[in-house]
Amino acid sequence: MRVLVPFEATDPKTRLGPLLAPDERAAFARAMLRDVVAAVDDAGHDPEVVATAPVDVDAPVTIEERPLSPAVNARLDTTDGPLGLLVADLGLVTADAVSRLFDPDDDVVAVAPGRGGGTNGLAVAHPEFRVDFHGVSYRDHRRAARAVGAAVRVVDSMRLSTDVDEPADLAEVLLHGEGRAASWLRDAGFELAEGEGRSRVEREE
Amino acid sequence: MRVLVPFEATDPKTRLGPLLAPDERAAFARAMLRDVVAAVDDAGHDPEVVATAPVDVDAPVTIEERPLSPAVNARLDTTDGPLGLLVADLGLVTADAVSRLFDPDDDVVAVAPGRGGGTNGLAVAHPEFRVDFHGVSYRDHRRAARAVGAAVRVVDSMRLSTDVDEPADLAEVLLHGEGRAASWLRDAGFELAEGEGRSRVEREE
Numbered sequence: 223m224r225v226l227v228p229f230e231a232t233d234p235k236t237r238l239g240p241l242l243a244p245d246e247r248a249a250f251a252r253a254m255l256r257d258v259v260a261a262v263d264d265a266g267h268d269p270e271v272v273a274t275a276p277v278d279v280d281a282p283v284t285i286e287e288r289p290l291s292p293a294v295n296a297r298l299d300t301t302d303g304p305l306g307l308l309v310a311d312l313g314l315v316t317a318d319a320v321s322r323l324f325d326p327d328d329d330v331v332a333v334a335p336g337r338g339g340g341t342n343g344l345a346v347a348h349p350e351f352r353v354d355f356h357g358v359s360y361r362d363h364r365r366a367a368r369a370v371g372a373a374v375r376v377v378d379s380m381r382l383s384t385d386v387d388e389p390a391d392l393a394e395v396l397l398h399g400e401g402r403a404a405s406w407l408r409d410a411g412f413e414l415a416e417g418e419g420r421s422r423v424e425r426e427e
Numbered sequence: 428m429r430v431l432v433p434f435e436a437t438d439p440k441t442r443l444g445p446l447l448a449p450d451e452r453a454a455f456a457r458a459m460l461r462d463v464v465a466a467v468d469d470a471g472h473d474p475e476v477v478a479t480a481p482v483d484v485d486a487p488v489t490i491e492e493r494p495l496s497p498a499v500n501a502r503l504d505t506t507d508g509p510l511g512l513l514v515a516d517l518g519l520v521t522a523d524a525v526s527r528l529f530d531p532d533d534d535v536v537a538v539a540p541g542r543g544g545g546t547n548g549l550a551v552a553h554p555e556f557r558v559d560f561h562g563v564s565y566r567d568h569r570r571a572a573r574a575v576g577a578a579v580r581v582v583d584s585m586r587l588s589t590d591v592d593e594p595a596d597l598a599e600v601l602l603h604g605e606g607r608a609a610s611w612l613r614d615a616g617f618e619l620a621e622g623e624g625r626s627r628v629e630r631e632e
Contacts, residue, residue: 338595339602378584380585383588390543394542
């Protein structure tokens with residue numbers, strides 16, 4: 223399946239600003255992007271990065287100036303057959319998790335929800351479905367699928383639901399990540415800080 | 428499979444104190460417990476609540492004064508065949524998710540990680556494995572399984588990984604919950620608050 227991977231190349235992961243300098247955010251975001259592209263590829267699909275600026279990654283890159291929703295919908299308009307989408311900030315991604323999402327059935331929209339009501343992945347196999355990433359997009363995409371008569375399949379995956387936006391998410395990458403993003407964090411001096419409740423990260427001085 | 432469901436009956440869910448009064452925390456915790464027990468039952472397994480005080484739920488209840496780890500290990504000592512464990516605060520639980528965990532293979536320990544390195548579920552089919560819920564228990568349980576020669580199967584489930592401890596977790600219950608816990612929150616006036624980034628909850632005055 224053709225799988226779009228949108229990537230904010232200019233100033234990514236601003237909510238990690240309390241922990242990472244701008245050049246570190248850029249490097250860490252690229253490590254996650256490369257993990258996502260590799261997982262899509264290893265799962266037997268065809269990744270295609272849609273980025274705001276050129277980026278060095280092992281997949282075709284298209285520069286796109288439109289916002290995310292019209293950029294994706296323009297491609298849905300012109301693609302015959304199923305089209306996939308996966309966000310670029312999945313630091314826990316694996317090919318197995320990707321395979322559970324991109325298993326298309328006719329007239330079905332498969333959705334991988336993200337934390338807090340986002341949409342981290344879609345597999346669109348219905349000709350009339352269009353995306354809208356504004357607002358609580360997981361809920362909106364389920365409604366949009368029903369509105370065009372598409373069945374919805376929700377993929378119950380921790381790895382696909384954990385987009386890495388906030389400092390607490392870095393603990394999940396250290397705990398479960400198997401790729402470049404986890405290695406990047408360890409090389410940058412991050413480790414788990416044990417304490418009461420959920421683990422957070424701390425950084426070597 | 429026999430499935431233990433530990434339950435803190437006395438003062439549950441203290442980290443939800445900023446949003447819920449003590450009697451509300453008690454009621455919401457019981458709604459989640461009932462969802463977990465029902466999902467285990469619907470998946471064809473035998474739930475057994477291990478509680479710190481009597482609780483009204485549709486399953487056998489044993490009162491237990493020991494801390495969690497020795498309480499579970501005492502039962503591992505005396506159980507022939509596989510033994511399951513599922514935490515009681517899974518407001519997103521479904522029978523399908525439970526079925527993915529409690530699918531035992533010989534000499535395997537299946538683990539469902541929780542947010543921040545916790546252990547939300549275990550299916551123990553190895554005679555020598557014992558639990559230790561202190562610290563980063565997901566990592567420790569993987570090590571303990573390897574130490575006794577048990578294979579480890581990690582269950583990649585958002586529903587099983589989302590234990591409900593912190594205010595942000597309530598948004599996940601509203602978004603994905605299908606049982607009593609989600610209904611309880613709605614009846615108590617909680618709804619999604621849309622905004623930038625991840626959805627949080629707000630409460631009607």
